[in-house]
Amino acid sequence: GESVGLHLPTLSVQEGDNSIINCAYSNSASDYFIWYKQESGKGPQFIIDIRSNMDKRQGQRVTVLLNKTVKHLSLQIAATQPGDSAVYFCAENPTWGNKLTFGGGTRVLVKP
Amino acid sequence: EPEVTQTPSHQVTQMGQEVILRCVPISNHLYFYWYRQILGQKVEFLVSFYNNEISEKSEIFDDQFSVERPDGSNFTLKIRSTKLEDSAMYFCASSTARTYEQYFGPGTRLTVT
Numbered sequence: 001g002e003s004v005g006l007h008l009p010t011l012s013v014q015e016g017d018n019s020i021i022n023c024a025y026s027n028s029a030s031d032y033f034i035w036y037k038q039e040s041g042k043g044p045q046f047i048i049d050i051r052s053n054m055d056k057r058q059g060q061r062v063t064v065l066l067n068k069t070v071k072h073l074s075l076q077i078a079a080t081q082p083g084d085s086a087v088y089f090c091a092e093n094p095t096w097g098n099k100l101t102f103g104g105g106t107r108v109l110v111k112p
Numbered sequence: 113e114p115e116v117t118q119t120p121s122h123q124v125t126q127m128g129q130e131v132i133l134r135c136v137p138i139s140n141h142l143y144f145y146w147y148r149q150i151l152g153q154k155v156e157f158l159v160s161f162y163n164n165e166i167s168e169k170s171e172i173f174d175d176q177f178s179v180e181r182p183d184g185s186n187f188t189l190k191i192r193s194t195k196l197e198d199s200a201m202y203f204c205a206s207s208t209a210r211t212y213e214q215y216f217g218p219g220t221r222l223t224v225t
Contacts, residue, residue, distance in 0.1 A: 034213060036216075043116075043218045044216045046214070
């Protein structure tokens with residue numbers, strides 16, 4: 001079936017280091033991808049998005065890379081801070097619809 | 113900054129009872145959504161709503177579920193006869209257009225006993 005999945009369930013990173021969170025997707029018809037951050041007890045918070053006609057997009061301290069050849073999405077967080085500790089989800093949106101299909105999530109733990 | 117709001121934050125109900133979860137989407141948004149997240153699991157799509165009708169729904173969204181936009185600001189999810197397995201966090205989201213970022217509310221935790 002079509003799915004969005006994550007390679008690593010938990011990522012521990014030292015404060016100040018860079019974090020890389022990976023996501024694999026299987027629906028080649030998806031044309032829009034989003035990374036969300038979810039802190040405990042809160043709703044998903046939009047971080048950054050990318051469309052299928054791009055392979056890289058940068059935001060403030062975050063970069064999303066899209067590799068359509070291998071159906072891979074990654075989120076890079078520069079200079080990870082304690083406030084970055086959360087669960088990160090990738091999500092995809094197929095061209096024919098408007099629902100988001102979420103991956104399973106990666107927990108990022110920032111060590112001081 | 114505009115945000116999606118949801119009420120109540122926590123709802124406890126007995127099995128078989130009806131519940132209505134309420135959401136106020138961001139005011140200039142046109143697409144509205146409900147998602148749910150069972151504890152420890154990923155976020156799952158339930159339904160999308162545009163132009164006063166359902167545009168897409170998942171297999172989870174069966175006849176026990178319904179959505180409504182009763183006025184110009186509220187968007188509701190009704191579960192007619194709750195089951196134990198309906199216990200989850202329910203998130204409302206809204207967006208300006210189909211493939212634009214969906215902004216999520218803080219969620220309503222539904223506990224069915």
